[in-house]
Amino acid sequence: MSLLEIRNLHVTVGENEILKGIDLTVNAGEVHSIMGPNGSGKSTLAQVLARRDAYHVTEGSILFEGKDLLEMKPEEAACEGLFLAFQYPVEIPGIGNTYFLRSALNAQRKHRGLDEMDAMDFLPLFREKLKLLEMDDKLMNRSLNEGFSGGEKKRNEILQMAVLEPKLAILDETDSGLDIDALRIVAAGVNSLRSPERAMVVVTHYQRLLNYIVPDFVHVLVDGRIVRSGGKDLALELEEKGYGWTEHDTRQPVGARA
Amino acid sequence: MSTDMNVVHELASRDYEWGFVTDIEEDRIPKGLSEDVIRLISAKKKEPEFMLEWRLNAYRYWASQEKADAEPKWANVQFPPINYQGITYYSAPKQKKQLTSLDELDPEILRTYEKLGIPLAEQKLLANVAVDAVFDSVSVATTFKAKLAEAGVIFCSFSEAVLKHPELVKKYLGSVVPHTDNFYAALNAAVFSDGSFVYVPKGVRCPMELSTYFRINAAETGQFERTLIVAEEGAYVSYLEGCTAPMRDENQLHAAVVELVALDNAQIRYSTVQNWYPGDKNGKGGIYNFVTKRGKCLGRNSKISWTQVETGSAITWKYPSCILQGDNSVGEFYSVALTNNYQQADTGTKMIHLGKNTKSTIVSKGISAGHGQNTYRGMVKIMKGATGARNYTQCDSLLIGDKCGAHTFPYIEVKNASARMEHEAATSKIGEDQLFYLQQRGLKTEDAVSMIVNGFCKQVFKELPMEFAVEAQKLLAVSLEGSVG
Ligand SMILES: Nc1ncnc2c1ncn2[C@@H]1O[C@H](COP(=O)(O)OP(=O)(O)O)[C@@H](O)[C@H]1O
Ligand SMILES: [Mg+2]
Numbered sequence: 001m002s003l004l005e006i007r008n009l010h011v012t013v014g015e016n017e018i019l020k021g022i023d024l025t026v027n028a029g030e031v032h033s034i035m036g037p038n039g040s041g042k043s044t045l046a047q048v049l050a051r052r053d054a055y056h057v058t059e060g061s062i063l064f065e066g067k068d069l070l071e072m073k074p075e076e077a078a079c080e081g082l083f084l085a086f087q088y089p090v091e092i093p094g095i096g097n098t099y100f101l102r103s104a105l106n107a108q109r110k111h112r113g114l115d116e117m118d119a120m121d122f123l124p125l126f127r128e129k130l131k132l133l134e135m136d137d138k139l140m141n142r143s144l145n146e147g148f149s150g151g152e153k154k155r156n157e158i159l160q161m162a163v164l165e166p167k168l169a170i171l172d173e174t175d176s177g178l179d180i181d182a183l184r185i186v187a188a189g190v191n192s193l194r195s196p197e198r199a200m201v202v203v204t205h206y207q208r209l210l211n212y213i214v215p216d217f218v219h220v221l222v223d224g225r226i227v228r229s230g231g232k233d234l235a236l237e238l239e240e241k242g243y244g245w246t247e248h249d250t251r252q253p254v255g256a257r258a
Numbered sequence: 259m260s261t262d263m264n265v266v267h268e269l270a271s272r273d274y275e276w277g278f279v280t281d282i283e284e285d286r287i288p289k290g291l292s293e294d295v296i297r298l299i300s301a302k303k304k305e306p307e308f309m310l311e312w313r314l315n316a317y318r319y320w321a322s323q324e325k326a327d328a329e330p331k332w333a334n335v336q337f338p339p340i341n342y343q344g345i346t347y348y349s350a351p352k353q354k355k356q357l358t359s360l361d362e363l364d365p366e367i368l369r370t371y372e373k374l375g376i377p378l379a380e381q382k383l384l385a386n387v388a389v390d391a392v393f394d395s396v397s398v399a400t401t402f403k404a405k406l407a408e409a410g411v412i413f414c415s416f417s418e419a420v421l422k423h424p425e426l427v428k429k430y431l432g433s434v435v436p437h438t439d440n441f442y443a444a445l446n447a448a449v450f451s452d453g454s455f456v457y458v459p460k461g462v463r464c465p466m467e468l469s470t471y472f473r474i475n476a477a478e479t480g481q482f483e484r485t486l487i488v489a490e491e492g493a494y495v496s497y498l499e500g501c502t503a504p505m506r507d508e509n510q511l512h513a514a515v516v517e518l519v520a521l522d523n524a525q526i527r528y529s530t531v532q533n534w535y536p537g538d539k540n541g542k543g544g545i546y547n548f549v550t551k552r553g554k555c556l557g558r559n560s561k562i563s564w565t566q567v568e569t570g571s572a573i574t575w576k577y578p579s580c581i582l583q584g585d586n587s588v589g590e591f592y593s594v595a596l597t598n599n600y601q602q603a604d605t606g607t608k609m610i611h612l613g614k615n616t617k618s619t620i621v622s623k624g625i626s627a628g629h630g631q632n633t634y635r636g637m638v639k640i641m642k643g644a645t646g647a648r649n650y651t652q653c654d655s656l657l658i659g660d661k662c663g664a665h666t667f668p669y670i671e672v673k674n675a676s677a678r679m680e681h682e683a684a685t686s687k688i689g690e691d692q693l694f695y696l697q698q699r700g701l702k703t704e705d706a707v708s709m710i711v712n713g714f715c716k717q718v719f720k721e722l723p724m725e726f727a728v729e730a731q732k733l734l735a736v737s738l739e740g741s742v743g
Contacts, residue, residue, distance in 0.1 A: 050694075050698050052694055053690075053694075054690075073697070073703075074694060074697040074698050075697045075698075075700050075701055075702055075703070077698075078697065078698050078699055078700040079700045083698075084698050086695065086698075089695070090689070090691050090692050090695045092692050092695070092696075092709075092710060092713055093713055093714065094712065094713025094714055094715070094716040094717075095709055095710070095712075095713040100696075100699075100709070101699075103701060103705070103709070104696075104699035104700045104701060105700075107699075107700040107701050107702070107705070108700040111700070143713065144713075160699065164699070164700070
């Protein structure tokens with residue numbers, strides 16, 4: 001059974017159809033990259049997978065470990081092991097980063113029938129992940145993402161992912177707003193989480209990130225359709241020729257190998 | 259509209275946990291209000307002559323006000339006229355004789371407080387909190403009296419203070435809130451039945467938190483308690499009140515008065531966790547909480563802080579205030595007011611700056627959910643002599659759903675040009691994006707909402723004594739439960 005199976009997915013926002021029939025299969029252990037121009041629907045796909053409500057699925061199906069993802073609430077999908085690193089992480093005043101993350105972890109552990117972790121047990125784990133992402137402890141005493149720079153927010157997303165250890169991580173433009181050092185750190189964090197049990201879908205606008213996080217598959221999303229799929233070389237080809245090049249091909253989208 | 263937000267919309271709150279009725283024998287007087295009733299109350303309490311005179315004076319003033327239809331109507335709340343002759347003004351649990359120890363207290367009453375999570379047996383108490391328990395019209399027990407007496411602190415029921423410390427009562431009663439202050443204050447002065455009295459002598463730091471738990475039990479009665487706290491030079495005291503009532507279809511009137519007096523270098527912290535029965539989901543029943551609370555910073559460098567968490571009552575009408583008379587005195591007001599379902603709250607503060615270099619801080623956090631209406635009403639007055647006065651006001655509103663409302667009425671009056679005033683205000687809605695973010699990490703909608711709400715209130719919670727901060731957080735969570743189901 002595949003970890004994620006998207007079949008003929010159509011999604012509208014308000015009046016507009018944004019995704020126009022997506023097919024995608026992701027197996028455990030794989031890293032897929034979804035590339036495409038701005039406005040092509042990458043974030044829409046990511047948010048639908050995370051079960052955001054503003055997006056209406058009009059046709060198609062999504063199975064996550066064989067279960068109907070479209071039946072799940074966002075928190076259920078999260079507890080089942082689906083994680084979204086947001087393109088624009090929100091700020092929430094008054095909620096401490098550490099407290100928040102421990103609460104989230106415990107909500108997920110509870111769902112899986114595990115004991116909750118108290119602050120003492122949590123701290124060493126948390127410290128280790130902070131170190132992995134070369135993040136300052138002090139940042140963690142602040143409110144959730146409040147006053148964080150763009151780069152710090154993105155790093156915080158990956159920190160959360162490292163603590164929550166999801167089965168499927170969707171990274172939405174985690175590279176945007178990062179300088180090259182931060183990019184390297186974030187990529188190292190992501191790579192350390194690669195494992196045969198875990199899959200990742202890395203959404204990006206630029207090929208740059210894929211030098212650090214090398215994908216097994218690359219899909220090109222244009223105007224709500226996957227117009228081309230291939231191996232990691234496809235990203236390089238894209239970089240060279242631009243997205244315009246793929247648009248000639250929209251008649252015959254190629255699905256990912258299952 | 260997304261389901262997340264739908265969820266936020268359905269504000270069917272969970273049942274009020276504290277709504278049970280205790281079955282005990284009551285000693286109650288007939289309904290209605292007259293000079294005879296005042297005399298009866300005073301006689302029941304075996305009060306000295308001066309108290310009766312004081313009450314009658316207040317009653318005559320109130321009666322003239324009632325005749326003139328002078329019940330305040332300016333607050334942003336709505337309710338049908340109150341029939342003051344339909345209320346019972348005195349109801350007390352029947353006690354066979356004067357209590358000498360807690361063991362003699364009616365076990366039903368003891369059980370009531372235990373059910374409320376307020377054990378009165380001293381060995382079971384939180385180590386450092388002394389409790390006065392007021393049941394309907396009278397104080398039924400005060401704990402740790404002996405230990406407090408060692409430090410010279412007087413902590414007893416108001417009735418006892420009238421009998422045992424009449425000079426202190428005479429000196430301070432009505433000195434901060436005179437009976438002419440307002441309609442409800444006049445009513446309270448006429449009929450008040452009990453409450454707490456605290457006196458901390460010169461230079462004494464009260465060795466423990468003091469607290470009073472008010473419980474309305476009897477039907478068709480009003481509760482009119484009166485609290486007076488005096489901190490002499492250099493004294494310090496932290497006081498907390500909590501309150502609950504059974505669920506009843508009728509509206510019950512609670513009109514309390516609290517007076518605080520701080521002399522030179524004295525400090526009083528007064529915290530309230532107000533959890534009167536708020537009425538049901540459709541707005542039936544609930545307490546009318548019409549309360550006058552005021553502190554006077556009489557001495558130099560004195561400080562009075564009000565911290566309140568208001569989650570209960572059908573209607574709240576309450577403005578804990580500070581008169582900053584002594585030079586360099588400090589007044590603070592930290593408030594969280596939550597209205598859910600059909601609750602209405604019109605609350606805020608008054609800071610009256612009289613002395614030089616006086617300073618006041620106002621932090622108000624209003625949360626509205628369901629059809630709740632939440633009004634902040636605040637006045638900052640800088641008088642002529644208050645050179646170098648400063649005020650900081652922050653008032654924030656958080657809306658949950660779109661059927662509720664938040665309103666702010668800040669009044670500012672400055673008569674001294676050296677005053678420095680800062681005002682910040684913000685209204686926000688619990689954002690769908692914030693909720694989604696927390697849910698995406700695995701938190702249930704309800705937990706996500708309560709996390710956001712607690713975050714919003716953090717500035718106020720940190721002013722509460724530790725144990726009560728935890729209690730307040732839980733209370734908010736319960737009060738909002740179902741608002742997102
Ligand atoms: N919440 C929304 N409301 C209205 N339009 C939206 C919303 N989200 C996305 N869209 C539209 O859907 C299209 C795809 O957006 P998005 O998925 O964010 O693209 P990408 O992430 O590839 O840049 C855009 O035309 C965008 O304007
Ligand atoms: Mg995007």
